[in-house]
Amino acid sequence: MRFTDPAARRRPRAVLSFAAIIIVTTMGADAPGAEESNAPLSPQAQQEIAQLEAEIDRIEAGAIERLAAPPENQVQQVELLGKLMLYDKQLSVNRNEACAFCHTPETGFTGPVSELNRTTGSYPGSVRTRFSNRKPQSHAYAPLSPVLHYNSAQGDLVGGNFWDMRATGRRLGNPAAEQAEGPPTNPVEMGLPDVACAVYRASQRPYRALFEGVWGPQAFAIAWPDNVERVCERPGPATAGDPLPVHLGPIDRGRAGTTFDQMAQSIAGYEASAEVTAFTSKFDAVRANKAQFTTQEQQGYDLFRGQARCNECHRDGGPGEDPLFTDFTASNIGTPANPRLPYYGENRPDALGYVANPLGSSFVDGGVGTFLSNGHLLSQPSAVDQRWLKLAPDNQARIQVPTLRNVDKRPYPAFVKAYGHNGYFTSLKQIVHFYNTRDVLPRCKPHDPGEGTTCWPAPESTDNMNTSKVGRLGLSDAQEEALVSFMQTLTDGYAPLDRQ
Numbered sequence: 001m002r003f004t005d006p007a008a009r010r011r012p013r014a015v016l017s018f019a020a021i022i023i024v025t026t027m028g029a030d031a032p033g034a035e036e037s038n039a040p041l042s043p044q045a046q047q048e049i050a051q052l053e054a055e056i057d058r059i060e061a062g063a064i065e066r067l068a069a070p071p072e073n074q075v076q077q078v079e080l081l082g083k084l085m086l087y088d089k090q091l092s093v094n095r096n097e098a099c100a101f102c103h104t105p106e107t108g109f110t111g112p113v114s115e116l117n118r119t120t121g122s123y124p125g126s127v128r129t130r131f132s133n134r135k136p137q138s139h140a141y142a143p144l145s146p147v148l149h150y151n152s153a154q155g156d157l158v159g160g161n162f163w164d165m166r167a168t169g170r171r172l173g174n175p176a177a178e179q180a181e182g183p184p185t186n187p188v189e190m191g192l193p194d195v196a197c198a199v200y201r202a203s204q205r206p207y208r209a210l211f212e213g214v215w216g217p218q219a220f221a222i223a224w225p226d227n228v229e230r231v232c233e234r235p236g237p238a239t240a241g242d243p244l245p246v247h248l249g250p251i252d253r254g255r256a257g258t259t260f261d262q263m264a265q266s267i268a269g270y271e272a273s274a275e276v277t278a279f280t281s282k283f284d285a286v287r288a289n290k291a292q293f294t295t296q297e298q299q300g301y302d303l304f305r306g307q308a309r310c311n312e313c314h315r316d317g318g319p320g321e322d323p324l325f326t327d328f329t330a331s332n333i334g335t336p337a338n339p340r341l342p343y344y345g346e347n348r349p350d351a352l353g354y355v356a357n358p359l360g361s362s363f364v365d366g367g368v369g370t371f372l373s374n375g376h377l378l379s380q381p382s383a384v385d386q387r388w389l390k391l392a393p394d395n396q397a398r399i400q401v402p403t404l405r406n407v408d409k410r411p412y413p414a415f416v417k418a419y420g421h422n423g424y425f426t427s428l429k430q431i432v433h434f435y436n437t438r439d440v441l442p443r444c445k446p447h448d449p450g451e452g453t454t455c456w457p458a459p460e461s462t463d464n465m466n467t468s469k470v471g472r473l474g475l476s477d478a479q480e481e482a483l484v485s486f487m488q489t490l491t492d493g494y495a496p497l498d499r500q
Contacts, residue, residue, distance in 0.1 A: 364397075
């Protein structure tokens with residue numbers, strides 16, 4: 001494990017990082033209850049980001065070395081391609097942000113910067129002053145989500161990727177692949193103005209030959225315009241008058257689109273590999289009779305399946321089911337708005353004229369319902385499907401149920417992880433306490449010191465709020481701790497003792 005606790009070592013003399021020279025809005029002036037704070041990232045954040053960048057470069061270099069003798073098996077070749085692209089920062093507009101900037105192994109493939117998890121909740125994009133409205137989801141186990149569909153018997157949409165299910169999988173037959181197509185042209189993430197830019201950048205990378213060997217020599221046989229470099233260096237979004245700024249003929253445009261799909265399918269292939277979706281937790285070892293729960297872990301598991309009602313959505317497996325600890329539906333658990341999100345302050349044009357959040361402080365995350373009714377501004381294509389419009393009201397503010405696998409995986413004990421779609425919660429115990437007491441404790445007053453322990457803020461939205469399984473569980477503090485103890489057994493990488 002390369003990540004270490006910053007408090008456990010000396011701070012380096014200098015941090016050569018983008019974070020040392022940029023200024024970001026760490027809390028939007030219009031965020032609920034926020035004060036204006038335009039300041040550099042803290043030294044701790046700079047140090048963690050520099051460490052993260054070095055770790056991404058290290059992993060990428062190791063993957064590039066494997067190109068000298070690539071695997072003969074085509075599935076393994078696809079997985080290697082996917083890994084190479086996930087750790088390739090050249091696929092972002094400013095060549096500074098790989099997918100792995102928000103998804104690393106040490107945290108279960110979710111947000112890897114403790115200080116950002118503690119403060120902003122969401123992460124900056126390739127344009128470092130632009131932040132998303134949500135925390136990074138884990139992409140481990142995400143490829144096991146089914147194509148989004150409506151289960152009329154239970155009255156639920158099931159499947160897809162992203163917090164709002166917008167990567168439906170209905171076009172490629174693979175939600176994880178469609179999810180991988182979102183960040184490259186999302187203006188608040190990797191920021192390219194055209195999917196063709198991702199293809200062009202990939203054509204210049206060391207893995208080009210392997211890609212052509214897997215997907216065919218036509219993949220990059222595209223007549224690129226003379227200005228492609230300049231076009232792809234300007235952050236998106238593209239203008240309404242020129243939505244595809246890399247000007248290609250129809251055949252080349254079709255080829256670029258197909259290659260982009262194959263890039264995404266490669267990434268999904270890596271995410272589905274045993275390196276990412278591993279099933280190597282203590283829980284798995286217990287199921288295989290290679291380990292035993294402690295008394296507290298067993299108590300937590302009994303509560304998980306019983307009084308706490310966790311298993312009704314975070315399924316531990318049943319007949320014909322893998323224990324994925326999600327049912328791939330969506331729910332509004334009543335999470336409060338997170339005033340630390342810089343997104344609330346992104347309601348004015350940035351240096352390039354882009355406004356990420358026109359609603360400013362009045363923004364309310366509509367989750368699945370907003371996707372169904374409006375599509376998604378930041379991830380195209382996501383055209384509204386008229387057949388599903390009638391489902392939008394019943395899905396307003398609902399958020400996809402995340403897997404609990406690796407929910408507490410962290411590189412060192414003091415590392416802060418964020419929970420909830422907007423990162424409001426900053427410990428596993430805190431979100432368990434919320435599930436238990438949301439409807440028991442009083443509403444917090446402004447700047448209430450008891451927030452998160454003796455009171456809770458109002459939900460961001462009460463639309464379709466889950467009141468049957470969340471809010472009044474009647475658990476003691478010791479029972480909450482037991483639930484946390486059990487969920488810690490879902491961390492991959494457990495090495496059971498040899499019982500023979």
